[in-house]
Amino acid sequence: MKSNSRVGRLSWSGQAPLITLVVLCVVTALLTSRFLSPLNLTNILVQSSIMAVIAMGMTFVIIGGGFDLSVGSTVALSGCIAAMVMIRYGIAAGVVSGVLAGAGVGLANGVVIAALRVNPFIATLGSMVLVRGVVYIITGGAPVSGEDGLPGAFVAFGNARLFGVHYLVWVPAVLLVVLSVLLSSTPYGRRIYATGGNKEAAYLSGVAVERIVASTYVWCGALAGLAGVMLAARLQSGQPTAGEFYELTAIAAVVLGGASLHGGEGALYKSVIGVFIMIVLGNGLNLLNVDSYWQRVAVGAVIVAAAAADRLRSRN
Amino acid sequence: MSQFRQLAFAAALLLPALAAVSGPGVHAEDKVTIGVSLPQDDNPFYIGMLKGIRARAAELGWDVTTVSSNEDKLKQINGVQDLVAKGVKGILISPIDAVGVNAAYDAAAAGKIPIVSLARGSTSPNQTIHVAMDEVQVGRDIAEWTAKKIGGKGKVAMIMGPSGAPTFRNLAQGYNEVLSKYPDIQVVFKTDGPMTRERGLKNAEDALVANPDLKAIYAANDDLALGAMQAVLAANKNGQTIVTGMNGVPPALKAVKEGNVAMTVELNPVLWGRLGVDVLATYLKGDKVEPRVFIKHVIIDSSNVDDVLAKMAPPKT
Numbered sequence: 001m002k003s004n005s006r007v008g009r010l011s012w013s014g015q016a017p018l019i020t021l022v023v024l025c026v027v028t029a030l031l032t033s034r035f036l037s038p039l040n041l042t043n044i045l046v047q048s049s050i051m052a053v054i055a056m057g058m059t060f061v062i063i064g065g066g067f068d069l070s071v072g073s074t075v076a077l078s079g080c081i082a083a084m085v086m087i088r089y090g091i092a093a094g095v096v097s098g099v100l101a102g103a104g105v106g107l108a109n110g111v112v113i114a115a116l117r118v119n120p121f122i123a124t125l126g127s128m129v130l131v132r133g134v135v136y137i138i139t140g141g142a143p144v145s146g147e148d149g150l151p152g153a154f155v156a157f158g159n160a161r162l163f164g165v166h167y168l169v170w171v172p173a174v175l176l177v178v179l180s181v182l183l184s185s186t187p188y189g190r191r192i193y194a195t196g197g198n199k200e201a202a203y204l205s206g207v208a209v210e211r212i213v214a215s216t217y218v219w220c221g222a223l224a225g226l227a228g229v230m231l232a233a234r235l236q237s238g239q240p241t242a243g244e245f246y247e248l249t250a251i252a253a254v255v256l257g258g259a260s261l262h263g264g265e266g267a268l269y270k271s272v273i274g275v276f277i278m279i280v281l282g283n284g285l286n287l288l289n290v291d292s293y294w295q296r297v298a299v300g301a302v303i304v305a306a307a308a309a310d311r312l313r314s315r316n
Numbered sequence: 317m318s319q320f321r322q323l324a325f326a327a328a329l330l331l332p333a334l335a336a337v338s339g340p341g342v343h344a345e346d347k348v349t350i351g352v353s354l355p356q357d358d359n360p361f362y363i364g365m366l367k368g369i370r371a372r373a374a375e376l377g378w379d380v381t382t383v384s385s386n387e388d389k390l391k392q393i394n395g396v397q398d399l400v401a402k403g404v405k406g407i408l409i410s411p412i413d414a415v416g417v418n419a420a421y422d423a424a425a426a427g428k429i430p431i432v433s434l435a436r437g438s439t440s441p442n443q444t445i446h447v448a449m450d451e452v453q454v455g456r457d458i459a460e461w462t463a464k465k466i467g468g469k470g471k472v473a474m475i476m477g478p479s480g481a482p483t484f485r486n487l488a489q490g491y492n493e494v495l496s497k498y499p500d501i502q503v504v505f506k507t508d509g510p511m512t513r514e515r516g517l518k519n520a521e522d523a524l525v526a527n528p529d530l531k532a533i534y535a536a537n538d539d540l541a542l543g544a545m546q547a548v549l550a551a552n553k554n555g556q557t558i559v560t561g562m563n564g565v566p567p568a569l570k571a572v573k574e575g576n577v578a579m580t581v582e583l584n585p586v587l588w589g590r591l592g593v594d595v596l597a598t599y600l601k602g603d604k605v606e607p608r609v610f611i612k613h614v615i616i617d618s619s620n621v622d623d624v625l626a627k628m629a630p631p632k633t
Contacts, residue, residue, distance in 0.1 A: 032402075039427070040401035047394045141510075142478070145415050159419060235389050235416040242389065279394075286398035292357050292384030 016309075017257045017273045024277060024283025028284035035287055045169045049281045050227050050234065051249060052272045054173040055257075056179060058221030058250040059271040061120075063183070064216035065111060065196035065263025069124040070105060073131035073222040076242030078102045078228030080139050083238030087146040091154050095229050102225015105131055105216055110214030128247065135240045144238035158233030166257055170229055172272065175223075180268045192216060253278050256306040278303070349379040350596065352400030353392055353420070355436070357384050361585045362410065364508075365434060368589025369408060376597060389416040396420035400427035403553045406596045407431040408589075411438045414482065418442075430599055434592045435585075436483075443607075445599065450610040452481050454581055455490025457615055458560050460496075461579055462532050465558060469500030470531030473523035474585050475516055476508045477536040477542060484508075484536050487562065491534060504530070511536065516543025520559075524551050533559045538568035538580055545576045564616055565626070572621045578618040582624060587611065 029035045054071050061068045078098040086094025088309060112123045149155065157167050165173075183189035194202040195212045203209045232238050257274030259266025281302060285295045329449035353371055366382065372375040373380045380406060383395030389412050399407055401424050407424050409431055411417045421440035424431035430444040462472070472495065477484025477485030495501050505523040509515055519540075522531055524547060533548070548557050554576065556622040561568050564582030571577035588611050599605045616624055 037401060043394070043401055045395040047397065050390065114534075143416060157402075159422060196432070210441060231390060234393065234419055235413075236418050237391060237413070237415045239413065239416050241387070244388065282394070283398055283401075284610055286381075286383050286395060289381045289403050291401075292382055295384065 001176050017270050017277065020256070021273050021277050021280065024131050024280050024284070028280065028287070031284075032287045033174045035284065040283070040287070042166070042277070044279055044283055044290075046166050047283065048272075048275050049168040049172050050230050051246070051279070052088055052275045053175065053227040053230065054250045055253045055271045055275050056172065056175060056268050057220035057227075058247075058254050059221040059257075059259060059266050059268050060183075060192065060216040060223075062251075062254050062259050062261065063196045063263060063266045064192050064213050066213060066216060067120040067124065067251075068106075068109065068120070068217065068220050069101060069219065069247045069262075070127040070131055071227075072243035072246035073128045073135065074102050074105045074221055074224040075228040075246055076135045076238075076240055077105065077131050078225035079162060079232035079242055080135055080144050080228075080237075080238035080240055081230045083144040083146075083150055084138070084152060086151060087144070091151050094154070098229040098232070099225040102228060103222035106218040106221020106224075107214070107272070110217030111219065113217065114210040114214040118171055131158060139238065141240055143240065145236065150232070150236060155232055155236050158230070158236065168234065171226070171230060176268055176272060178259065183268060193264055195263075249278060252303045252306060256302070274306075330372070338466055345431035347377070347379055348400070348405045348600075349381055351396070351402070351404035351594070352380055352382045353385060353395050353399070353407065353409045354382070354434075355387055355392070355410055355412045357386065357602075364585035365410070365589040365592075368586035368591075370589075370595055371586075372590040372593035376593065383411060387412055389413055392417045393420045393423070396431075397423045400424055400429055404429065406600055408434055408592045408596060409438075410434045410436050412436075414439050420630070430596065432592055432596050432599070434600055435583075445595055445605055445607055445609060447588065447595055447609045447611060449483075449583055450612060451486035452490035452493075453610075454613050455487040455492075456494045457613070458487075458488075458534065458562065458579070458581065459494035460489040461615060462534065462558070462560055463498050463501060465578065466501070466531040467494045468498050469530060471502055471504045471527050472532045472534065472536045473520070473530055474507070475523075475536065475540050476506065476509060476534075477511055477540075487536060494541075498559065499535055499586060511539050513539045513543035513546075516540035517546050518543075520544035520547035521551075524548070524553060524557065531558045532578075533557060535559060535561050537561060538563040538565045541577050541580065542567060542571060545571055549576060564614075569616065569621060569625055572618065573625060575618065579615060582614045582616050583611065584614075 034040055056072065058068060078101045081101045082094040082098030085097045109124055111119050111129055114122045160167055162170060191207045191212050194207055195209045199209055231242055253274035254266065254271045255261060256277050257270035259271060281299060285298060350373060352366065354366060356362050370380050381399060381402065383398055385392035385395055392412055396407060407429055409420065411433060414437060416442040418438060421431055421442035423437055425442035433443050433446040437448055476488050495503065504527050507519050516535055516539065523533065524530055533544045535544050538561040541559050546558045548554055549558055558578035561577055561580040564580050568577055568580045572580055593610055595605055595609050
């Protein structure tokens with residue numbers, strides 16, 4: 001293993017998630033011809049879209065050195081609020097209030113973590129449970145779809161296409177471009193990396209670290225809120241039980257994408273590749289008729305492998 | 317070397333290994349493969365249903381592909397999309413929600429694949445057939461049985477299911493429809509809410525305190541009934557106040573045998589699964605099938621509980 005040159009290592013390791021994804025796709029395609037059918041490729045894009053939005057938000061937090069377990073509950077909250085508002089006041093009001101609800105949860109998380117210095121794991125574990133409770137309270141535990149269902153145009157958004165690509169896929173595609181520029185090419189973005197990489201050093205060089213950390217949670221909450229709205233369109237209703245365990249899938253995807261749980265490292269497009277790895281794995285296992293009990297073993301093994309890779313890399 | 321390359325390599329090994337574990341991944345093209353999507357992998361009801369599906373499919377020489385959803389609606393939609401991409405000939409689904417997974421039905425319709433709902437149904441216009449329990453009729457049967465048992469008069473309490481769920485609305489509708497024909501029977505207590513034993517207990521306690529001469533308690537399912545039974549036993553009213561359940565789960569059957577729950581209704585999930593495959597087979601042959609097909613239900617009380625329990629017991633070796 002040591003025979004690999006340093007140059008080789010540099011050029012490979014940065015693109016490791018992409019290589020993993022390509023290998024996974026090639027292997028699946030060799031095992032079943034259905035994998036590369038246009039229908040299946042479209043399916044993979046749509047299936048990845050909502051998780052991609054959540055994972056991008058999670059990437060902000062993880063680069064900033066934090067962690068957010070509350071995104072799954074936020075998805076449900078935003079979806080239900082969007083549905084409830086939309087039934088009375090129209091689609092635009094519904095979408096905006098859904099995203100704002102998510103941003104509100106993120107702001108609360110950010111204030112508790114950055115200003116009160118509560119450990120992010122505990123703080124967001126608490127908000128995960130709290131927000132889920134709020135969802136059940138406002139909905140009475142029942143799905144929200146109104147008397148005659150959600151507005152037709154909103155439901156169509158969950159299934160229709162623009163230039164041959166689903167609207168649900170356009171959302172993360174556009175976000176990926178805009179937010180990548182924000183993260184890598186603006187002073188604000190560089191401050192997030194600096195804060196996550198070394199908080200002390202960032203503070204000493206004049207970065208308002210508390211504000212930066214808090215802002216990452218707002219991004220995460222707002223994007224989870226947007227994902228919740230997208231999910232409500234997909235499910236044609238606001239679902240109080242939606243998004244359970246999404247936080248774990250999102251974190252796994254971000255780490256699969258090579259971001260470090262120690263902060264300061266990661267890229268949005270790599271997290272999206274991480275999402276694709278998770279989705280292609282599930283899709284491939286379904287196409288290959290792998291028993292659902294074994295699917296859990298496979299997904300768990302991939303998560304463990306990703307965490308181990310993260311650990312080994314940080315030791316190097 | 318990069319650990320990521322090891323990871324990629326591990327992923328490359330994983331798929332074929334798993335495919336090998338669960339049998340050949342590539343099937344002869346002429347063999348009929350059907351897809352199955354159920355709400356849970358670990359619920360005895362759905363395990364029984366899948367058993368019935370697999371058994372009947374094997375008799376027909378069909379292959380069965382399952383996708384799991386773990387009560388996650390999006391996962392159920394995704395799984396059905398995968399089944400459509402796989403090119404299955406038909407899909408059996410028990411939708412998690414009547415509205416939430418309609419996109420799964422749309423995906424099947426887009427692939428021109430028939431999709432049959434088992435047990436739970438969908439509002440989707442793309443639902444090909446719904447193999448359902450005749451909920452209103454079950455409600456009527458429970459009420460007829462109860463009215464006969466209490467001699468056509470007395471006070472009755474109803475512990476109903478969640479108000480939003482159509483199944484429990486239909487059950488209660490059938491029940492009330494029959495009781496309204498008995499002028500001497502009054503429904504004196506009515507609640508709706510979650511289907512837990514705890515709630516059955518609490519509501520039955522309240523009903524018994526308010527109405528010491530209560531004759532019967534209708535519980536919308538066996539969990540509620542088992543809770544209500546505890547309240548009846550604690551109040552020493554066994555024999556004076558009867559409790560009826562619905563579903564025929566093993567602890568309820570035991571309670572019927574012991575005389576603590578008066579009756580329950582058996583919905584056999586294995587037969588449900590078999591019927592689903594038969595309905596799909598009829599449809600695929602091109603024969604006409606009604607959009608709603610009802611599964612038979614059996615009333616279980618002290619007269620036949622021994623037979624039912626004997627059938628459920630594992631065969632002696």
